[in-house]
Amino acid sequence: MIDLLSDTVTLPTQEMRQAMFNAEVGDAGYGEDPTLNRLEALTAEMLGKEGAAFVSSGCQGNLTALLAHCPRGHEVIVGDRSDLYDFEAGSISVVGSLVLHPVPTEPDGRLSLDNLRSAIRDKSDYQCAPPGVIVLENPHCQRGGRVLPASYIKEVRELADEHGLALHLDGARIFNAAIASNRTPAEMAKDFDSVMFSLSKGLAAPFGSMVCGPGPFIDRVRRYRKLLGGGLRQAGLIASAGIVALQTMVDRLIEDHRRAQLLAEKIRDISGIRVEHPVIDTNMVFFRLERDGMSVADFLAALLQRGVRMGTLREGVVRAVLHYLVSDDDVDESANAIRSVLQAGPR
Numbered sequence: 001m002i003d004l005l006s007d008t009v010t011l012p013t014q015e016m017r018q019a020m021f022n023a024e025v026g027d028a029g030y031g032e033d034p035t036l037n038r039l040e041a042l043t044a045e046m047l048g049k050e051g052a053a054f055v056s057s058g059c060q061g062n063l064t065a066l067l068a069h070c071p072r073g074h075e076v077i078v079g080d081r082s083d084l085y086d087f088e089a090g091s092i093s094v095v096g097s098l099v100l101h102p103v104p105t106e107p108d109g110r111l112s113l114d115n116l117r118s119a120i121r122d123k124s125d126y127q128c129a130p131p132g133v134i135v136l137e138n139p140h141c142q143r144g145g146r147v148l149p150a151s152y153i154k155e156v157r158e159l160a161d162e163h164g165l166a167l168h169l170d171g172a173r174i175f176n177a178a179i180a181s182n183r184t185p186a187e188m189a190k191d192f193d194s195v196m197f198s199l200s201k202g203l204a205a206p207f208g209s210m211v212c213g214p215g216p217f218i219d220r221v222r223r224y225r226k227l228l229g230g231g232l233r234q235a236g237l238i239a240s241a242g243i244v245a246l247q248t249m250v251d252r253l254i255e256d257h258r259r260a261q262l263l264a265e266k267i268r269d270i271s272g273i274r275v276e277h278p279v280i281d282t283n284m285v286f287f288r289l290e291r292d293g294m295s296v297a298d299f300l301a302a303l304l305q306r307g308v309r310m311g312t313l314r315e316g317v318v319r320a321v322l323h324y325l326v327s328d329d330d331v332d333e334s335a336n337a338i339r340s341v342l343q344a345g346p347r
Contacts, residue, residue: 002330005311007173007256007283007323010204015248016241025236035236039243043210046246047174047195048186051218053211054239056230058172059088061196061209062135063096064228068213068220069166069194070132072097077119077165078135081105081142084170095228099129109140110152113159120163133166134159138188139177142313145260145282147177150187157191167191172198172209176282179253193217202253202283203245204324208238249324256283256322259331263320266335272342276317283322291342299341306337 026032194213199205
């Protein structure tokens with residue numbers, strides 16, 4: 001099976017497995033797990049932030065960060081095609097009692113300054129939930145893994161400062177964005193008050209995410225992590241894999257980007273599909289199915305029969321995600337399988 005469903009389907013490397021076996025552990029609930037402490041210190045250093053906290057998932061990371069930023073009843077201004085808005089089970093509202101205020105997402109993943117400005121309500125108007133935080137996603141998953149320009153992020157930072165708002169980054173794949181833009185992770189994070197990133201997306205750790213920010217903010221994140229059932233004991237078993245992921249899996253992400261570009265080129269001229277994005281920034285390829293009588297579900301099922309798995313995030317569009325378990329030969333086979341399915345046509 002060539003599995004392009006997501007970069008979360010990866011298995012931990014042998015080095016990660018060995019590190020987990022040998023991990024020095026302690027009770028993280030008392031701050032006594034040395035391996036977890038090393039992971040959090042390494043993360044803070046790499047992102048250029050004062051502190052970092054390990055959480056079980058990106059969903060928990062975003063939720064704890066937003067709760068740490070603003071009181072219940074405040075608005076979270078977020079893109080209408082963002083992962084946080086679409087795929088985190090409404091946790092921000094259901095658990096966090098925060099109000100999601102969606103604004104249109106541009107084709108390249110930006111939230112236009114005009115739309116952001118219009119979404120920021122007057123804090124003195126008691127009829128409205130007051131604004132609390134703006135959230136950007138970089139790279140932007142549903143917009144094809146596009147990377148936000150540094151100049152744009154600075155403009156949003158200035159807008160947030162103008163209105164006294166926090167700026168949070170859902171940077172689940174921030175290392176992909178850093179590699180694609182030839183910048184350091186710290187440079188990618190510097191204009192944000194807080195950053196969440198995943199250890200299991202692209203980096204192949206078995207699970208876990210990190211939240212980074214100022215020291216007092218991270219203290220609040222840890223309190224909310226406990227409240228949400230994320231209290232940790234011998235977390236070094238997992239943290240050890242995260243350390244290996246950060247030390248060994250970041251620089252190689254450029255290979256995933258190259259293979260995504262290669263796949264896009266190989267399928268761009270196949271009749272019956274249209275590659276969604278002319279520019280492939282990171283490790284994702286989205287293409288629209290334009291074959292009469294063939295649904296996305298039928299296409300994916302036929303592709304699976306040929307040994308290739310892909311997925312969809314919205315009707316009519318297929319997503320392929322490259323990762324370290326996919327080779328150049330796998331890219332060739334995937335393109336051939338797509339061509340075969342479309343040539344066979346609907347059944």
